[in-house]
Amino acid sequence: xxxxxxxxxxxxxxxxxxxxxxxxxxxxxxxxxxxxxxxxxxxxxxxxxxxxxxxxxxxxxxxxxxxxxxxxxxxxxxxxxxxxxxxxxxxxxxxxxxxxxxxxxxxxxxxxxxxxxxxxxxxxxxxxxxxxxxxxxxxxxxxxxxxxxxxxxxxxxxxxxxxxxxxxxxxxxxxxxxxxxxxxxxxxxxxxxxxxxxxxxxxxxxxxxxxxxxxxxxxxxxxxxxxxxxxxxxxxxxxxxxxxxxxxxxxxxxxxxxxxxxxxxxxxxxxxxxxxxxxxxxxxxxxxxxxxxxxxxxxxxxxxxxxxxxxxxxxxxxxxxxxxxxxxxxxxxxxxxxxxxxxxxxxxxxxxxxxxxxxxxxxxxxxxxxxxxxxxxxxxxxx
Amino acid sequence: xxxxxxxxxxxxxxxxxxxxxxxxxxxxxxxxxxxxxxxxxxxxxxxxxxxxxxxxxxxxxxxxxxxxxxxxxxxxxxxxxxxxxxxxxxxxxxxxxxxxxxxxxxxxxxxxxxxxxxxxxxxxxxxxxxxxxxxxxxxxxxxxxxxxxxxxxxxxxxxxxxxxxxxxxxxxxxxxxxxxxxxxxxxxxxxxxxxxxxxxxxxxxxxxxxxxxxxxxxx
Numbered sequence: 001x002x003x004x005x006x007x008x009x010x011x012x013x014x015x016x017x018x019x020x021x022x023x024x025x026x027x028x029x030x031x032x033x034x035x036x037x038x039x040x041x042x043x044x045x046x047x048x049x050x051x052x053x054x055x056x057x058x059x060x061x062x063x064x065x066x067x068x069x070x071x072x073x074x075x076x077x078x079x080x081x082x083x084x085x086x087x088x089x090x091x092x093x094x095x096x097x098x099x100x101x102x103x104x105x106x107x108x109x110x111x112x113x114x115x116x117x118x119x120x121x122x123x124x125x126x127x128x129x130x131x132x133x134x135x136x137x138x139x140x141x142x143x144x145x146x147x148x149x150x151x152x153x154x155x156x157x158x159x160x161x162x163x164x165x166x167x168x169x170x171x172x173x174x175x176x177x178x179x180x181x182x183x184x185x186x187x188x189x190x191x192x193x194x195x196x197x198x199x200x201x202x203x204x205x206x207x208x209x210x211x212x213x214x215x216x217x218x219x220x221x222x223x224x225x226x227x228x229x230x231x232x233x234x235x236x237x238x239x240x241x242x243x244x245x246x247x248x249x250x251x252x253x254x255x256x257x258x259x260x261x262x263x264x265x266x267x268x269x270x271x272x273x274x275x276x277x278x279x280x281x282x283x284x285x286x287x288x289x290x291x292x293x294x295x296x297x298x299x300x301x302x303x304x305x306x307x308x309x310x311x312x313x314x315x316x317x318x319x320x321x322x323x324x325x326x327x328x329x330x331x332x333x334x335x336x337x338x339x340x341x342x343x344x345x346x347x348x349x350x351x352x353x354x355x356x357x358x359x360x361x362x363x364x365x366x367x368x369x370x371x372x373x374x375x376x377x378x379x380x381x382x383x
Numbered sequence: 384x385x386x387x388x389x390x391x392x393x394x395x396x397x398x399x400x401x402x403x404x405x406x407x408x409x410x411x412x413x414x415x416x417x418x419x420x421x422x423x424x425x426x427x428x429x430x431x432x433x434x435x436x437x438x439x440x441x442x443x444x445x446x447x448x449x450x451x452x453x454x455x456x457x458x459x460x461x462x463x464x465x466x467x468x469x470x471x472x473x474x475x476x477x478x479x480x481x482x483x484x485x486x487x488x489x490x491x492x493x494x495x496x497x498x499x500x501x502x503x504x505x506x507x508x509x510x511x512x513x514x515x516x517x518x519x520x521x522x523x524x525x526x527x528x529x530x531x532x533x534x535x536x537x538x539x540x541x542x543x544x545x546x547x548x549x550x551x552x553x554x555x556x557x558x559x560x561x562x563x564x565x566x567x568x569x570x571x572x573x574x575x576x577x578x579x580x581x582x583x584x585x586x587x588x589x590x591x592x593x594x595x596x597x598x599x600x601x602x
Contacts, residue, residue: 316441335448336458339428342404347448348437365434372442 007083008075009041009066009090016106019139023101026129026293036140037062037099037106041082042090044146050383051146052088053137054078054097055154055161058229058287059279061105064097065090078155080362087371092383093150101136102128102286110282111212123209127286130157130294134164138172150381151175151374152313155359156326157287160294163334166311167296173313175377177370180323180359182330183304183337184295189325192232193288196225200281209282222281223272230271235322235355239264304333308341315345316373318366320352320359346373388418390559391575395468395494398551398579399425403465406489408452408482409472411436413445420445427464453477456485464490471575473497474529480541483580487547493580499554499573501534506571518557519574535569535576542580551579 017036024030039062044051054064056077065082067075082088082095099107102125110125117124141149152162152173159181166176182189200206203221207214231239243264249255260266300306315338319331328349338345350366352358358366377383388396392415399405401423407416410429419425429447431437440447450458452469453476467490473479474497486493498519499505508515514524522528533541535554542549554573556562564572 332458339448339458340460340463342426344446345428345448346437346441346446347450348434348441349449351434365438368438369434369441372438375442376444 007085008079009083011070012039012041012063012066012068012076014039014062014068014106017140017143019136019143021139021142023132023136023139025126025132027126029126031101031108031126034101034108034136035106035112036101036108036136037103038140039063039065039076039097041065041095041097042093044094044144045383047382048146049148049381050093050150050378051141051144052093052095052377053141053149053152053165054082054088054095055133055137055152055158056097056100057154057156057158058291059226059275059284060158061103062097062099062107063105065095078360080360081367081370087367087374088153089371089374089378092378093374093381096140096144096146098137098140100128100133102126102283102290104280104283109280110209110286111280120210120212122212122282125282125286127289127293129290130160130164131168133161133290134168137161137165138169141172148172148174150383151177151377153177153179154181155179156181156356157291157294160291164294164296166313166315167307170310170312173311174380175316175373176311176313177316177318177373178331178334179318179370180320180326180331180356181317181334182326183297183333185291185326186330190292192228192325193292196228196288197285199224199228200285203281206281209285211281217276218281219276222276222279222284223269225281225284226275226279227268227272230268232325233356235324235353238322238354241353243267304337305340308338308343311338311341311343313343315343316370317345317347318359318369319347319349320354320356320366321349322352322354323356323358325356388414391496391555391577392418392470394553394555394559394577395470395496396423398494399423399466401425403427404463405466405468406430406456406459406464408467408469408486410440410445410447413440413443413447415468415470416440416445417443452482455481456489459489461488462491466490466492466494468494470496471498474532476531479531479533480545483541483547484545487580487582491582492550493547494578495580496575496577497533497538498529499535499570499576500532501536501570502574503571535573538576538578542578546583548581548584549578550581551577553577 014037020033022032060077063076064078065076084091099105102109104111110121114121152165154162159178162176162178165173200221203218205216206218246263296307297304317331319328335347348369403425405427407429410431416429430450432451437449467486476482504517505515554565554569555575557574
């Protein structure tokens, strides 16, 4: 990884912030304090008006851009969009990215120690919601001295956080950017999540969530969960183009056994395995539940329009034509409700091939719209 | 702010009340909306299908929604806008009549512009047995996006048939001006037609617009 190449934020270091204020969660429980892992890129201006919050999706974390060491093979998860001269331009914005509460990359979550018991939280960690995350992020903003975000940006589950921010803290968000998101997930989406959870819960190594104390991880379950998820992040044509029916052995003969045979099998197993090495099963369970529960209209008599009437932000909604997990039709539901609520909104459906994962790709059409919008945001923010 | 606004768009601006809510169908780079927002405090949205135009409108700070007008305006509630505007797109739609009906469902008034196929150049070309290729209609028949061309007389006949009152009308030449020839023979010399329509009345009725149509029918 060349950290000196144009457009990279270079070598970055995460830091841990302790939020000393109590946080009452949707489930009714209260965390007296919690810790959040945070990375920032770009300078906060004197007026503190150029801060942008980037919210991560299901498997993301605080490391969104740059590298931690010059020897890192891969940069942060959204390095394609964050950096000098990129759509989220770090020459103009102060970008804040955190590992959400309940995450597994250093923030307070199931794989950290519960101070009340001295044991890993594991299954005792409360199930958190998108609303809880937004509350926690607001406490983080207070700690960082950021009164109002120039923009809150996210893709997928991150986009849901951007929408929730605009509804729950209308005065603290100037722009909300919801990319490849949905106003709430469908029965089909909940069904995928349920299979993922069942894969983890039924793994003998899960030990009711206390696997840390048994010195094992429910790797088979987590791997299956990720393999399933991965299929839903890709379009049919993307998989066809990339793997087709290619066999790993070049002689073209079938093996007549259950070993890895088709290229796509090999790919999925690899994706699953590498996920197990970097992610925690309890966090995966919790994140899928947060997705299932997300439904901002619920607090407003199932009326999304009423929910958005609270918002003062301007919105950018982006969808991808090949995304079937969070399809453009779902983004259009957001747009329709925003228009009915007489909010300012722009919407683009990006012509794409890959599927849901396209929100992480540097597609020229995508980055042009995102960059154009954020250039206006920067201008407004005096950045 | 925008001295370069096209004359036909400038004329449309005069038809729009300050502070109105508008929907601009086929808004392109959002020039009209940006101008209206700046000069008249108008709020609203543009619909545009082309990705580059959408990005250009976003860069202007205009609310733009990428959508295909042919798919209808189902995302917009009845009467949610004061005006629905569509410039130079009617003739490229699959069903212009349905689009107009949708415009008048979503908006209190509809403002529409289109090239007049009854212009003498077009008539002359047809008299010679060829499809017109004119300054207003530069593409050949096999590659044109204009699949539903009409004359001003055709358009007004449709308005009468559907009971859409013509509230305003401006017939312009190629330079987007109202010349003396147009005043005499509007159906022959108008190249760009601008109309403001109202919601359908219970029964189609006459009035100044209808008498204007009668004079067109004679040209």
